[in-house]
Amino acid sequence: MNNSDPAIKVVNLVKKFGDFVANKNLTFEVQKGEIFGFLGANGAGKTTAMQILCGISLPTSGKVTIAGLDLNKHREEIKLKIGYMSQRFSLYDDLTVKENFRFFGGIYRMSKSQIKTATEMLLDRLDMMDKMNDIVGSLPMGWKQKLAFTIANMHEPEIVFLDEPTGGVDPLTRRRFWELIYEAAEKGVTVFVTTHYMDEAEYCNRVCIMNDGAIVALDAPAKLKEQYGAANMDEVFLKIVNRQKK
Amino acid sequence: MRTIFYIVQKEFIQIFRDKALLTLILVVPLAQLIALIYAVNLEVKNIDFTVVDYDNTQISAELTSVFDASPIFTLIDYSHSIEEGHDLLTHGDVDMIVVIPDGFTKDLETGNSPEIQLLIDAINGTSAFLINNYARYIIGDFNQDIVIRRYPETQNSGAIDMTYSYWYNPNLDYKVFMFPGLLVILISLIGLFLAALNFVKEKEMGNVAQINVTAIKKYQFVSGKLIPFWIIGIAEFCLGLLVGKIMFHIPMLGSIWLLLLYVAVYLICILSFGLFLGAISHSQQQVMFFTFFFFLTFLILSGIFTPLETMPAWVQYVNYLNPFAYLMKVIRMILLKGSGFTDILKDFVLLVVYGVMMFIVAVKSYRKTA
Secondary structure, X not given: OOOOOOOEEEEEEEEXXXXXXXXXXXXXXXXXXXXXXXXXXXXXXXXXXXXHHOOOOOXXXXXXXXXXXXXXXXXXHHHHHEEEEOOOOOOOOOOEHHHHHHHHXXXXXXXXXXXXXXXXXXXXXXXXXXXXXXXXXXXXXXXXXXXXXXXXXOOOOOEEEEEOOOOOOOHHHHHHHHHHHHHHHHOOOEEEEEEOOHHHHOOOOEEEEEEOOEEEEEEOHHHHHHHHOOOOHHHHHHHHHHHHHO | OHHHHHHHHHHHHHHHHOHHHHHHHHHHHHHHXXXXXXXXXXXXXXXXXXXXXXXXXXXHHHHHHHHHHOOOEEEEEEEOOHHHHHHHHHOOOOOEEEEEOOOHHHHHHHOOOXXXXXXXOOOOHHHHHHHHHHHHHHHHHHHHHHXXXXXXXXXXXXXXXOOOOOOOOOOOOHHHHHHHHHHXXXXXXXXXXXXXXXXXXXXXHOHHHHHHOOOOOHHHHHHHHHHHHHHHHHHHHHHHHHHHHHHHOOOOOOOHHHHHHHXXXXXXXXXXXXXXXXXXXXXXXXXXXXXXXXXXXXHHHOOOOOOHHHOOHHHHHHHHHOHHHHHHHHHHHHHHHOOOHHHHHHHHHHHHHHHHHHHHHHHHHOXXXX
Protein backbone atom coordinates (compact mmCIF):
# COMPACT_ATOMS: atom_id res chain seq x y z
CA MET A 1 0.00 0.00 0.00
CA ASN A 2 1.39 3.35 -1.05
CA ASN A 3 1.85 5.90 1.70
CA SER A 4 -0.18 8.50 -0.06
CA ASP A 5 -3.13 6.14 -0.58
CA PRO A 6 -6.15 7.08 1.48
CA ALA A 7 -6.89 4.94 4.55
CA ILE A 8 -10.54 4.73 3.59
CA LYS A 9 -12.00 5.22 0.14
CA VAL A 10 -15.73 5.05 -0.41
CA VAL A 11 -17.36 5.39 -3.83
CA ASN A 12 -21.13 5.48 -4.37
CA LEU A 13 -21.96 3.48 -1.26
CA VAL A 14 -25.65 2.58 -1.02
CA LYS A 15 -27.39 0.65 1.76
CA LYS A 16 -31.06 -0.19 1.58
CA PHE A 17 -33.27 -1.89 4.16
CA GLY A 18 -36.23 -2.88 2.02
CA ASP A 19 -37.61 0.40 0.65
CA PHE A 20 -35.77 2.49 3.19
CA VAL A 21 -32.49 3.93 1.94
CA ALA A 22 -30.16 4.34 4.91
CA ASN A 23 -27.14 5.46 2.88
CA LYS A 24 -27.58 7.36 -0.38
CA ASN A 25 -24.58 7.28 -2.70
CA LEU A 26 -21.90 8.11 -0.17
CA THR A 27 -18.53 9.06 -1.66
CA PHE A 28 -15.58 10.23 0.44
CA GLU A 29 -11.97 9.58 1.34
CA VAL A 30 -10.18 9.56 4.67
CA GLN A 31 -6.45 10.22 4.72
CA LYS A 32 -3.97 8.36 6.86
CA GLY A 33 -3.56 9.69 10.39
CA GLU A 34 -6.64 11.84 9.99
CA ILE A 35 -9.35 12.27 12.62
CA PHE A 36 -12.46 12.08 10.53
CA GLY A 37 -15.82 12.97 12.11
CA PHE A 38 -19.11 11.61 10.91
CA LEU A 39 -21.86 13.92 12.11
CA GLY A 40 -25.59 13.78 12.00
CA ALA A 41 -28.76 13.49 14.01
CA ASN A 42 -29.89 10.12 15.29
CA GLY A 43 -31.08 8.06 12.34
CA ALA A 44 -29.08 9.99 9.75
CA GLY A 45 -27.29 6.81 8.71
CA LYS A 46 -23.93 7.27 10.48
CA THR A 47 -23.88 3.96 12.32
CA THR A 48 -25.08 2.07 9.24
CA ALA A 49 -22.22 3.49 7.17
CA MET A 50 -19.68 2.70 9.88
CA GLN A 51 -20.91 -0.88 10.24
CA ILE A 52 -20.43 -1.37 6.52
CA LEU A 53 -16.89 -0.01 6.71
CA CYS A 54 -16.14 -2.36 9.62
CA GLY A 55 -17.38 -5.34 7.67
CA ILE A 56 -20.29 -6.27 9.92
CA SER A 57 -22.94 -5.05 7.53
CA LEU A 58 -23.08 -5.68 3.80
CA PRO A 59 -23.48 -2.74 1.40
CA THR A 60 -26.26 -2.88 -1.19
CA SER A 61 -23.88 -1.42 -3.78
CA GLY A 62 -20.78 0.70 -4.07
CA LYS A 63 -17.06 0.24 -3.71
CA VAL A 64 -15.22 0.46 -0.41
CA THR A 65 -11.45 0.25 0.04
CA ILE A 66 -10.04 0.02 3.56
CA ALA A 67 -6.27 0.12 4.17
CA GLY A 68 -5.77 -0.54 0.48
CA LEU A 69 -7.95 -3.65 0.43
CA ASP A 70 -11.28 -4.11 -1.34
CA LEU A 71 -13.96 -4.66 1.30
CA ASN A 72 -15.96 -7.03 -0.88
CA LYS A 73 -13.02 -9.36 -1.38
CA HIS A 74 -10.90 -9.09 1.74
CA ARG A 75 -13.40 -8.59 4.53
CA GLU A 76 -11.62 -10.80 7.08
CA GLU A 77 -8.12 -9.50 6.26
CA ILE A 78 -9.32 -5.96 6.75
CA LYS A 79 -10.66 -6.90 10.17
CA LEU A 80 -7.12 -7.60 11.38
CA LYS A 81 -6.13 -4.04 10.48
CA ILE A 82 -8.96 -2.19 12.12
CA GLY A 83 -10.19 -1.57 15.65
CA TYR A 84 -13.81 -0.94 16.60
CA MET A 85 -15.56 0.48 19.59
CA SER A 86 -19.33 0.69 19.50
CA GLN A 87 -21.97 2.91 20.93
CA ARG A 88 -23.37 -0.05 22.80
CA PHE A 89 -20.47 -0.45 25.12
CA SER A 90 -18.62 -3.52 24.03
CA LEU A 91 -16.38 -4.91 26.74
CA TYR A 92 -17.49 -7.89 28.84
CA ASP A 93 -19.04 -6.46 31.98
CA ASP A 94 -18.60 -9.66 33.97
CA LEU A 95 -14.87 -9.99 33.27
CA THR A 96 -12.09 -8.09 35.01
CA VAL A 97 -10.07 -5.40 33.25
CA LYS A 98 -7.17 -7.80 32.80
CA GLU A 99 -9.39 -10.60 31.51
CA ASN A 100 -10.86 -8.30 28.87
CA PHE A 101 -7.37 -7.38 27.69
CA ARG A 102 -6.38 -11.04 27.59
CA PHE A 103 -9.50 -12.10 25.70
CA PHE A 104 -9.41 -9.45 23.00
CA GLY A 105 -5.62 -9.70 22.69
CA GLY A 106 -6.04 -13.44 22.18
CA ILE A 107 -8.76 -12.98 19.59
CA TYR A 108 -6.49 -10.56 17.70
CA ARG A 109 -3.84 -13.28 17.61
CA MET A 110 -1.36 -11.55 19.92
CA SER A 111 1.10 -13.79 21.74
CA LYS A 112 0.92 -14.36 25.48
CA SER A 113 3.90 -12.14 26.20
CA GLN A 114 2.63 -9.44 23.82
CA ILE A 115 -0.67 -9.41 25.67
CA LYS A 116 1.06 -9.18 29.02
CA THR A 117 3.34 -6.28 28.12
CA ALA A 118 0.62 -4.42 26.24
CA THR A 119 -1.82 -4.78 29.14
CA GLU A 120 0.64 -3.42 31.66
CA MET A 121 1.87 -0.59 29.46
CA LEU A 122 -1.61 0.54 28.44
CA LEU A 123 -3.07 0.35 31.95
CA ASP A 124 -0.10 2.29 33.26
CA ARG A 125 -0.74 4.99 30.67
CA LEU A 126 -4.41 5.13 31.71
CA ASP A 127 -3.31 5.27 35.33
CA MET A 128 -5.49 2.24 36.03
CA MET A 129 -2.91 -0.31 37.21
CA ASP A 130 -4.73 -0.70 40.52
CA LYS A 131 -7.95 -1.50 38.68
CA MET A 132 -6.43 -4.46 36.84
CA ASN A 133 -8.48 -7.06 38.74
CA ASP A 134 -11.68 -5.04 39.04
CA ILE A 135 -14.81 -6.26 37.31
CA VAL A 136 -15.45 -3.96 34.34
CA GLY A 137 -19.16 -3.67 35.17
CA SER A 138 -18.27 -1.98 38.46
CA LEU A 139 -16.28 0.84 36.80
CA PRO A 140 -17.74 4.30 36.02
CA MET A 141 -18.87 4.89 32.45
CA GLY A 142 -16.02 7.24 31.54
CA TRP A 143 -13.43 4.66 32.56
CA LYS A 144 -15.16 1.92 30.67
CA GLN A 145 -15.05 4.05 27.53
CA LYS A 146 -11.35 4.75 27.91
CA LEU A 147 -10.75 1.05 28.46
CA ALA A 148 -12.83 0.11 25.43
CA PHE A 149 -10.90 2.57 23.30
CA THR A 150 -7.57 1.28 24.58
CA ILE A 151 -8.56 -2.31 23.93
CA ALA A 152 -9.77 -1.41 20.43
CA ASN A 153 -6.23 -0.10 19.81
CA MET A 154 -4.43 -2.92 21.59
CA HIS A 155 -3.53 -4.85 18.46
CA GLU A 156 -2.18 -1.65 16.86
CA PRO A 157 -4.69 -1.31 14.03
CA GLU A 158 -4.18 1.11 11.15
CA ILE A 159 -7.69 2.48 11.49
CA VAL A 160 -10.02 2.70 14.49
CA PHE A 161 -13.75 3.12 14.14
CA LEU A 162 -15.51 4.76 17.06
CA ASP A 163 -19.29 4.69 17.03
CA GLU A 164 -20.54 7.47 19.31
CA PRO A 165 -17.82 6.62 21.80
CA THR A 166 -18.64 9.30 24.35
CA GLY A 167 -22.38 8.83 24.72
CA GLY A 168 -23.71 9.49 28.20
CA VAL A 169 -20.72 11.09 29.93
CA ASP A 170 -19.97 14.61 31.16
CA PRO A 171 -18.03 17.15 29.03
CA LEU A 172 -14.88 16.84 31.15
CA THR A 173 -14.73 13.07 30.70
CA ARG A 174 -15.36 13.58 26.99
CA ARG A 175 -12.45 15.99 26.82
CA ARG A 176 -10.18 13.39 28.46
CA PHE A 177 -11.39 10.78 26.02
CA TRP A 178 -10.45 13.02 23.12
CA GLU A 179 -6.94 13.32 24.51
CA LEU A 180 -6.64 9.57 23.98
CA ILE A 181 -7.87 9.98 20.41
CA TYR A 182 -5.23 12.64 19.73
CA GLU A 183 -2.53 10.40 21.18
CA ALA A 184 -3.55 7.64 18.82
CA ALA A 185 -3.68 9.98 15.81
CA GLU A 186 -0.21 11.30 16.59
CA LYS A 187 1.06 7.74 16.28
CA GLY A 188 -0.37 7.61 12.78
CA VAL A 189 -3.62 5.78 13.52
CA THR A 190 -6.51 6.90 11.36
CA VAL A 191 -9.56 7.69 13.50
CA PHE A 192 -13.07 7.48 12.09
CA VAL A 193 -15.57 8.71 14.65
CA THR A 194 -19.34 9.20 14.62
CA THR A 195 -20.94 11.62 17.01
CA HIS A 196 -23.90 13.87 17.47
CA TYR A 197 -22.07 16.17 19.89
CA MET A 198 -21.18 19.24 17.83
CA ASP A 199 -18.46 20.36 20.23
CA GLU A 200 -16.65 17.13 19.42
CA ALA A 201 -16.82 17.99 15.75
CA GLU A 202 -14.44 20.85 16.45
CA TYR A 203 -11.78 18.34 17.50
CA CYS A 204 -11.80 16.59 14.14
CA ASN A 205 -9.50 17.34 11.22
CA ARG A 206 -12.38 17.05 8.84
CA VAL A 207 -16.06 16.40 9.33
CA CYS A 208 -18.71 14.93 7.14
CA ILE A 209 -22.27 15.96 7.95
CA MET A 210 -25.03 13.52 7.13
CA ASN A 211 -28.71 14.13 6.86
CA ASP A 212 -31.36 11.61 5.82
CA GLY A 213 -28.76 9.14 4.65
CA ALA A 214 -26.85 11.54 2.37
CA ILE A 215 -23.68 13.58 2.80
CA VAL A 216 -24.63 17.27 2.89
CA ALA A 217 -21.26 18.83 3.79
CA LEU A 218 -17.65 17.66 4.03
CA ASP A 219 -14.72 19.85 5.05
CA ALA A 220 -12.51 21.02 7.91
CA PRO A 221 -14.54 22.53 10.79
CA ALA A 222 -12.91 25.96 10.34
CA LYS A 223 -13.78 26.08 6.65
CA LEU A 224 -17.35 25.00 7.27
CA LYS A 225 -17.80 27.72 9.89
CA GLU A 226 -16.43 30.27 7.43
CA GLN A 227 -18.57 29.02 4.59
CA TYR A 228 -21.79 29.18 6.61
CA GLY A 229 -20.84 32.27 8.56
CA ALA A 230 -21.28 30.43 11.84
CA ALA A 231 -19.57 30.87 15.21
CA ASN A 232 -19.45 27.17 16.00
CA MET A 233 -20.27 23.76 14.53
CA ASP A 234 -23.63 23.74 16.24
CA GLU A 235 -24.73 26.67 14.09
CA VAL A 236 -23.23 25.13 10.97
CA PHE A 237 -25.20 21.98 11.58
CA LEU A 238 -28.49 23.77 12.22
CA LYS A 239 -28.08 25.98 9.15
CA ILE A 240 -27.40 23.03 6.91
CA VAL A 241 -30.22 20.91 8.27
CA ASN A 242 -32.70 23.81 8.09
CA ARG A 243 -31.73 24.57 4.53
CA GLN A 244 -32.27 20.91 3.66
CA LYS A 245 -35.77 21.02 5.07
CA LYS A 246 -36.70 23.85 2.69
CA MET B 1 -6.54 -23.32 18.12
CA ARG B 2 -5.28 -20.51 20.35
CA THR B 3 -8.25 -18.37 19.44
CA ILE B 4 -10.61 -21.15 20.51
CA PHE B 5 -8.69 -21.50 23.75
CA TYR B 6 -9.20 -17.82 24.57
CA ILE B 7 -12.95 -18.09 24.02
CA VAL B 8 -13.21 -21.26 26.11
CA GLN B 9 -11.23 -19.61 28.89
CA LYS B 10 -13.50 -16.58 28.79
CA GLU B 11 -16.66 -18.70 28.88
CA PHE B 12 -15.44 -20.70 31.89
CA ILE B 13 -14.55 -17.53 33.80
CA GLN B 14 -18.02 -16.16 33.09
CA ILE B 15 -19.80 -19.39 34.05
CA PHE B 16 -17.89 -19.81 37.31
CA ARG B 17 -18.33 -16.17 38.22
CA ASP B 18 -22.11 -16.38 37.87
CA LYS B 19 -22.97 -18.27 41.05
CA ALA B 20 -26.66 -18.50 40.23
CA LEU B 21 -25.92 -20.03 36.85
CA LEU B 22 -23.44 -22.46 38.36
CA THR B 23 -26.02 -23.70 40.85
CA LEU B 24 -28.50 -24.00 38.04
CA ILE B 25 -26.06 -26.07 36.02
CA LEU B 26 -24.78 -28.39 38.71
CA VAL B 27 -27.29 -28.70 41.53
CA VAL B 28 -30.68 -28.33 39.94
CA PRO B 29 -30.45 -31.12 37.34
CA LEU B 30 -29.11 -33.57 39.92
CA ALA B 31 -31.83 -32.67 42.41
CA GLN B 32 -34.29 -33.14 39.59
CA LEU B 33 -32.86 -36.53 38.75
CA ILE B 34 -33.19 -37.70 42.34
CA ALA B 35 -36.68 -36.32 42.85
CA LEU B 36 -38.16 -37.23 39.47
CA ILE B 37 -37.08 -40.83 39.57
CA TYR B 38 -39.61 -41.36 42.36
CA ALA B 39 -42.27 -39.22 40.76
CA VAL B 40 -42.18 -40.62 37.24
CA ASN B 41 -43.60 -44.00 38.00
CA LEU B 42 -46.01 -45.86 35.79
CA GLU B 43 -46.46 -48.74 38.22
CA VAL B 44 -50.04 -49.08 39.39
CA LYS B 45 -50.25 -49.20 43.15
CA ASN B 46 -52.68 -48.02 45.82
CA ILE B 47 -55.86 -48.51 43.86
CA ASP B 48 -58.81 -47.36 45.94
CA PHE B 49 -62.07 -49.17 45.32
CA THR B 50 -65.58 -49.48 46.60
CA VAL B 51 -67.89 -52.46 46.64
CA VAL B 52 -71.59 -52.55 45.85
CA ASP B 53 -72.63 -55.84 47.32
CA TYR B 54 -76.21 -56.71 46.33
CA ASP B 55 -75.59 -60.34 47.15
CA ASN B 56 -74.64 -59.93 50.76
CA THR B 57 -73.51 -63.45 51.47
CA GLN B 58 -70.45 -64.98 53.05
CA ILE B 59 -68.98 -65.70 49.63
CA SER B 60 -69.40 -62.12 48.39
CA ALA B 61 -67.85 -60.82 51.60
CA GLU B 62 -64.96 -63.20 51.02
CA LEU B 63 -64.46 -61.89 47.51
CA THR B 64 -64.37 -58.34 48.85
CA SER B 65 -61.78 -59.21 51.44
CA VAL B 66 -59.63 -60.98 48.86
CA PHE B 67 -59.48 -57.71 46.90
CA ASP B 68 -58.80 -55.69 50.02
CA ALA B 69 -56.07 -58.08 51.13
CA SER B 70 -54.05 -57.63 47.95
CA PRO B 71 -51.28 -55.02 48.21
CA ILE B 72 -52.61 -53.22 45.15
CA PHE B 73 -56.22 -52.60 46.16
CA THR B 74 -57.53 -50.71 49.16
CA LEU B 75 -61.20 -50.83 50.11
CA ILE B 76 -62.39 -47.30 50.73
CA ASP B 77 -66.06 -47.83 51.54
CA TYR B 78 -69.04 -50.06 50.94
CA SER B 79 -71.63 -48.47 48.72
CA HIS B 80 -75.30 -49.29 49.07
CA SER B 81 -76.15 -48.70 45.47
CA ILE B 82 -74.47 -48.28 42.10
CA GLU B 83 -75.37 -44.59 42.23
CA GLU B 84 -73.49 -44.19 45.47
CA GLY B 85 -70.51 -45.94 43.87
CA HIS B 86 -70.75 -43.65 40.84
CA ASP B 87 -70.58 -40.64 43.10
CA LEU B 88 -67.36 -41.88 44.63
CA LEU B 89 -65.91 -42.58 41.19
CA THR B 90 -66.93 -39.16 39.86
CA HIS B 91 -65.34 -37.40 42.79
CA GLY B 92 -62.16 -39.33 42.27
CA ASP B 93 -62.38 -40.96 45.70
CA VAL B 94 -62.10 -44.41 44.15
CA ASP B 95 -60.59 -45.76 40.92
CA MET B 96 -62.76 -48.84 40.66
CA ILE B 97 -66.20 -50.12 41.63
CA VAL B 98 -66.80 -53.82 42.15
CA VAL B 99 -70.46 -54.69 41.69
CA ILE B 100 -71.55 -58.05 43.03
CA PRO B 101 -75.12 -58.69 41.81
CA ASP B 102 -77.88 -60.34 43.75
CA GLY B 103 -77.76 -64.09 43.23
CA PHE B 104 -74.03 -64.26 42.80
CA THR B 105 -73.66 -67.02 45.38
CA LYS B 106 -76.71 -68.81 44.11
CA ASP B 107 -75.35 -68.89 40.58
CA LEU B 108 -72.09 -70.16 41.91
CA GLU B 109 -73.78 -72.97 43.73
CA THR B 110 -76.11 -73.97 40.95
CA GLY B 111 -73.28 -74.02 38.47
CA ASN B 112 -74.53 -71.10 36.33
CA SER B 113 -71.66 -68.82 35.58
CA PRO B 114 -71.90 -66.05 38.14
CA GLU B 115 -71.06 -62.56 37.03
CA ILE B 116 -69.56 -59.56 38.69
CA GLN B 117 -69.07 -56.12 37.22
CA LEU B 118 -65.97 -53.93 37.38
CA LEU B 119 -66.26 -50.21 36.69
CA ILE B 120 -62.83 -48.65 36.22
CA ASP B 121 -61.80 -45.03 35.89
CA ALA B 122 -60.06 -45.12 32.50
CA ILE B 123 -58.93 -41.53 32.06
CA ASN B 124 -55.44 -42.97 32.01
CA GLY B 125 -55.87 -45.90 29.66
CA THR B 126 -52.64 -47.58 30.61
CA SER B 127 -53.37 -47.74 34.30
CA ALA B 128 -56.99 -48.79 33.65
CA PHE B 129 -55.67 -51.68 31.60
CA LEU B 130 -53.35 -52.67 34.43
CA ILE B 131 -56.11 -52.38 37.06
CA ASN B 132 -58.33 -54.58 34.96
CA ASN B 133 -55.60 -57.18 34.66
CA TYR B 134 -54.86 -57.20 38.36
CA ALA B 135 -58.54 -57.50 39.18
CA ARG B 136 -59.06 -60.39 36.77
CA TYR B 137 -56.08 -62.11 38.23
CA ILE B 138 -57.53 -61.81 41.76
CA ILE B 139 -60.95 -62.98 40.62
CA GLY B 140 -59.40 -65.89 38.77
CA ASP B 141 -57.54 -66.93 41.87
CA PHE B 142 -60.65 -66.62 43.98
CA ASN B 143 -62.59 -68.67 41.48
CA GLN B 144 -60.06 -71.47 41.51
CA ASP B 145 -60.00 -71.44 45.30
CA ILE B 146 -63.71 -71.96 45.46
CA VAL B 147 -63.69 -74.69 42.86
CA ILE B 148 -60.98 -76.53 44.75
CA ARG B 149 -62.80 -76.11 48.04
CA ARG B 150 -65.97 -77.55 46.62
CA TYR B 151 -64.61 -80.20 44.33
CA PRO B 152 -61.29 -81.21 45.88
CA GLU B 153 -60.87 -84.04 43.39
CA THR B 154 -60.21 -81.50 40.59
CA GLN B 155 -57.16 -80.17 42.39
CA ASN B 156 -54.73 -81.47 39.84
CA SER B 157 -56.60 -80.57 36.73
CA GLY B 158 -54.57 -80.27 33.59
CA ALA B 159 -54.51 -76.49 33.44
CA ILE B 160 -51.47 -74.98 31.77
CA ASP B 161 -49.16 -73.51 34.34
CA MET B 162 -47.29 -70.49 33.01
CA THR B 163 -44.11 -69.16 34.52
CA TYR B 164 -42.58 -65.80 33.66
CA SER B 165 -39.08 -64.48 33.70
CA TYR B 166 -38.42 -60.83 32.91
CA TRP B 167 -35.09 -60.18 31.28
CA TYR B 168 -32.81 -57.18 31.85
CA ASN B 169 -35.01 -55.80 34.60
CA PRO B 170 -36.01 -58.92 36.51
CA ASN B 171 -37.84 -57.16 39.31
CA LEU B 172 -39.68 -54.86 36.90
CA ASP B 173 -38.24 -51.96 38.84
CA TYR B 174 -39.49 -48.80 37.21
CA LYS B 175 -36.48 -46.83 38.42
CA VAL B 176 -34.17 -49.02 36.36
CA PHE B 177 -36.14 -48.12 33.24
CA MET B 178 -36.55 -44.43 34.05
CA PHE B 179 -33.09 -43.57 35.32
CA PRO B 180 -31.35 -43.64 31.92
CA GLY B 181 -34.21 -41.60 30.48
CA LEU B 182 -33.86 -38.95 33.13
CA LEU B 183 -30.12 -38.81 32.54
CA VAL B 184 -30.84 -38.08 28.89
CA ILE B 185 -33.13 -35.22 29.91
CA LEU B 186 -30.52 -33.87 32.26
CA ILE B 187 -27.70 -33.55 29.77
CA SER B 188 -29.99 -32.54 26.92
CA LEU B 189 -31.20 -29.61 28.99
CA ILE B 190 -27.63 -28.42 29.29
CA GLY B 191 -26.99 -29.12 25.64
CA LEU B 192 -29.98 -27.40 24.14
CA PHE B 193 -30.62 -24.51 26.48
CA LEU B 194 -27.38 -23.28 28.00
CA ALA B 195 -25.29 -22.81 24.89
CA ALA B 196 -28.17 -21.30 22.92
CA LEU B 197 -29.07 -18.84 25.68
CA ASN B 198 -25.45 -17.92 26.22
CA PHE B 199 -25.07 -17.16 22.52
CA VAL B 200 -28.17 -14.98 22.33
CA LYS B 201 -27.30 -13.19 25.55
CA GLU B 202 -24.06 -12.01 23.96
CA LYS B 203 -26.03 -10.80 20.98
CA GLU B 204 -28.38 -8.86 23.24
CA MET B 205 -25.53 -7.33 25.22
CA GLY B 206 -23.90 -6.17 21.99
CA ASN B 207 -20.71 -8.12 22.61
CA VAL B 208 -21.17 -10.16 19.47
CA ALA B 209 -20.75 -7.01 17.36
CA GLN B 210 -17.33 -6.61 18.94
CA ILE B 211 -16.53 -10.23 18.08
CA ASN B 212 -17.84 -9.88 14.53
CA VAL B 213 -15.53 -6.98 13.83
CA THR B 214 -12.52 -9.20 14.56
CA ALA B 215 -11.04 -11.65 12.09
CA ILE B 216 -12.22 -14.60 14.16
CA LYS B 217 -13.33 -17.56 12.08
CA LYS B 218 -16.91 -18.70 12.47
CA TYR B 219 -15.94 -22.24 13.38
CA GLN B 220 -13.60 -20.88 16.05
CA PHE B 221 -16.37 -18.90 17.66
CA VAL B 222 -18.86 -21.77 17.56
CA SER B 223 -16.27 -24.23 18.91
CA GLY B 224 -15.38 -21.79 21.66
CA LYS B 225 -19.02 -21.68 22.69
CA LEU B 226 -19.47 -25.43 22.37
CA ILE B 227 -16.44 -26.79 24.23
CA PRO B 228 -17.17 -25.36 27.71
CA PHE B 229 -20.68 -26.80 27.76
CA TRP B 230 -19.42 -30.04 26.29
CA ILE B 231 -17.05 -30.44 29.24
CA ILE B 232 -19.77 -29.45 31.71
CA GLY B 233 -22.19 -31.87 30.06
CA ILE B 234 -19.79 -34.81 30.33
CA ALA B 235 -18.99 -33.95 33.95
CA GLU B 236 -22.69 -33.70 34.72
CA PHE B 237 -23.33 -37.05 33.06
CA CYS B 238 -20.62 -38.73 35.17
CA LEU B 239 -22.13 -37.22 38.31
CA GLY B 240 -25.52 -38.52 37.27
CA LEU B 241 -24.15 -42.02 36.70
CA LEU B 242 -22.56 -41.91 40.15
CA VAL B 243 -25.86 -40.94 41.72
CA GLY B 244 -27.56 -43.79 39.89
CA LYS B 245 -24.97 -46.28 41.05
CA ILE B 246 -24.86 -45.21 44.68
CA MET B 247 -28.43 -44.15 45.40
CA PHE B 248 -30.51 -46.34 43.11
CA HIS B 249 -28.21 -49.29 42.40
CA ILE B 250 -28.99 -49.04 38.71
CA PRO B 251 -27.31 -51.93 36.92
CA MET B 252 -24.46 -50.80 34.67
CA LEU B 253 -23.66 -53.88 32.66
CA GLY B 254 -21.92 -52.46 29.61
CA SER B 255 -18.73 -50.49 29.23
CA ILE B 256 -18.95 -47.06 30.85
CA TRP B 257 -16.18 -45.84 28.53
CA LEU B 258 -18.21 -46.81 25.49
CA LEU B 259 -21.17 -44.96 26.94
CA LEU B 260 -19.05 -41.88 27.63
CA LEU B 261 -17.71 -41.91 24.08
CA TYR B 262 -21.27 -42.08 22.78
CA VAL B 263 -22.38 -39.28 25.09
CA ALA B 264 -19.43 -37.15 23.97
CA VAL B 265 -20.61 -37.41 20.36
CA TYR B 266 -24.22 -36.88 21.43
CA LEU B 267 -23.30 -33.66 23.23
CA ILE B 268 -21.55 -32.28 20.15
CA CYS B 269 -24.71 -32.95 18.18
CA ILE B 270 -27.14 -31.47 20.69
CA LEU B 271 -24.92 -28.47 21.52
CA SER B 272 -24.58 -27.70 17.83
CA PHE B 273 -28.34 -27.90 17.57
CA GLY B 274 -28.67 -25.42 20.44
CA LEU B 275 -26.07 -23.10 18.93
CA PHE B 276 -27.85 -23.27 15.59
CA LEU B 277 -31.06 -22.13 17.32
CA GLY B 278 -29.03 -19.42 19.07
CA ALA B 279 -27.57 -18.28 15.76
CA ILE B 280 -30.96 -17.80 14.13
CA SER B 281 -32.61 -16.12 17.15
CA HIS B 282 -32.46 -12.44 17.99
CA SER B 283 -33.70 -12.46 21.56
CA GLN B 284 -33.69 -14.71 24.56
CA GLN B 285 -37.48 -15.11 24.39
CA GLN B 286 -37.22 -16.29 20.83
CA VAL B 287 -34.53 -18.82 21.56
CA MET B 288 -36.38 -20.07 24.65
CA PHE B 289 -39.43 -20.73 22.55
CA PHE B 290 -37.42 -22.56 19.88
CA THR B 291 -35.50 -24.70 22.31
CA PHE B 292 -38.59 -25.53 24.32
CA PHE B 293 -40.44 -26.60 21.23
CA PHE B 294 -37.66 -28.91 20.10
CA PHE B 295 -36.95 -30.17 23.59
CA LEU B 296 -40.53 -31.35 24.16
CA THR B 297 -40.95 -32.76 20.68
CA PHE B 298 -37.68 -34.64 20.81
CA LEU B 299 -38.38 -35.90 24.32
CA ILE B 300 -41.85 -37.24 23.70
CA LEU B 301 -40.85 -38.92 20.44
CA SER B 302 -37.68 -40.37 21.93
CA GLY B 303 -39.40 -43.25 23.68
CA ILE B 304 -38.69 -42.13 27.21
CA PHE B 305 -42.08 -43.32 28.46
CA THR B 306 -43.44 -45.41 25.65
CA PRO B 307 -41.67 -48.15 23.76
CA LEU B 308 -40.69 -46.98 20.28
CA GLU B 309 -42.05 -50.20 18.79
CA THR B 310 -45.61 -49.17 19.66
CA MET B 311 -45.33 -45.78 17.99
CA PRO B 312 -46.51 -45.28 14.40
CA ALA B 313 -43.97 -45.96 11.67
CA TRP B 314 -43.57 -42.29 10.74
CA VAL B 315 -42.30 -41.55 14.24
CA GLN B 316 -39.59 -44.09 13.76
CA TYR B 317 -38.49 -42.28 10.60
CA VAL B 318 -38.70 -38.88 12.28
CA ASN B 319 -36.52 -40.26 15.03
CA TYR B 320 -33.61 -40.51 12.62
CA LEU B 321 -33.51 -36.74 13.07
CA ASN B 322 -34.21 -36.83 16.78
CA PRO B 323 -30.94 -36.66 18.72
CA PHE B 324 -32.70 -37.64 21.96
CA ALA B 325 -33.81 -40.93 20.42
CA TYR B 326 -30.23 -41.94 19.63
CA LEU B 327 -29.17 -41.57 23.24
CA MET B 328 -32.39 -42.85 24.80
CA LYS B 329 -32.04 -46.14 22.99
CA VAL B 330 -28.31 -46.67 23.38
CA ILE B 331 -27.99 -45.61 27.02
CA ARG B 332 -30.53 -48.27 27.99
CA MET B 333 -28.85 -50.83 25.78
CA ILE B 334 -25.41 -50.25 27.28
CA LEU B 335 -26.44 -49.85 30.92
CA LEU B 336 -29.23 -52.38 31.22
CA LYS B 337 -28.44 -54.96 28.54
CA GLY B 338 -24.68 -54.65 28.49
CA SER B 339 -24.58 -54.07 24.73
CA GLY B 340 -21.14 -53.68 23.22
CA PHE B 341 -19.70 -51.56 20.42
CA THR B 342 -20.90 -53.78 17.58
CA ASP B 343 -24.46 -53.71 18.96
CA ILE B 344 -24.62 -49.93 18.84
CA LEU B 345 -22.45 -49.45 15.76
CA LYS B 346 -25.28 -48.36 13.46
CA ASP B 347 -26.56 -45.74 15.91
CA PHE B 348 -23.02 -44.59 16.61
CA VAL B 349 -22.22 -44.00 12.95
CA LEU B 350 -25.52 -42.19 12.35
CA LEU B 351 -24.98 -40.02 15.41
CA VAL B 352 -21.46 -39.08 14.30
CA VAL B 353 -22.79 -38.08 10.87
CA TYR B 354 -25.64 -36.13 12.45
CA GLY B 355 -23.26 -34.41 14.90
CA VAL B 356 -20.85 -33.31 12.18
CA MET B 357 -23.73 -32.08 10.01
CA MET B 358 -25.28 -30.15 12.87
CA PHE B 359 -21.96 -28.52 13.71
CA ILE B 360 -21.58 -27.38 10.10
CA VAL B 361 -25.15 -26.06 10.13
CA ALA B 362 -24.45 -24.13 13.35
CA VAL B 363 -21.28 -22.61 11.89
CA LYS B 364 -23.03 -21.70 8.62
CA SER B 365 -26.00 -20.09 10.32
CA TYR B 366 -23.86 -17.86 12.50
CA ARG B 367 -23.64 -14.62 10.52
CA LYS B 368 -20.85 -12.15 11.06
CA THR B 369 -22.55 -9.64 8.78
CA ALA B 370 -26.05 -8.24 8.89
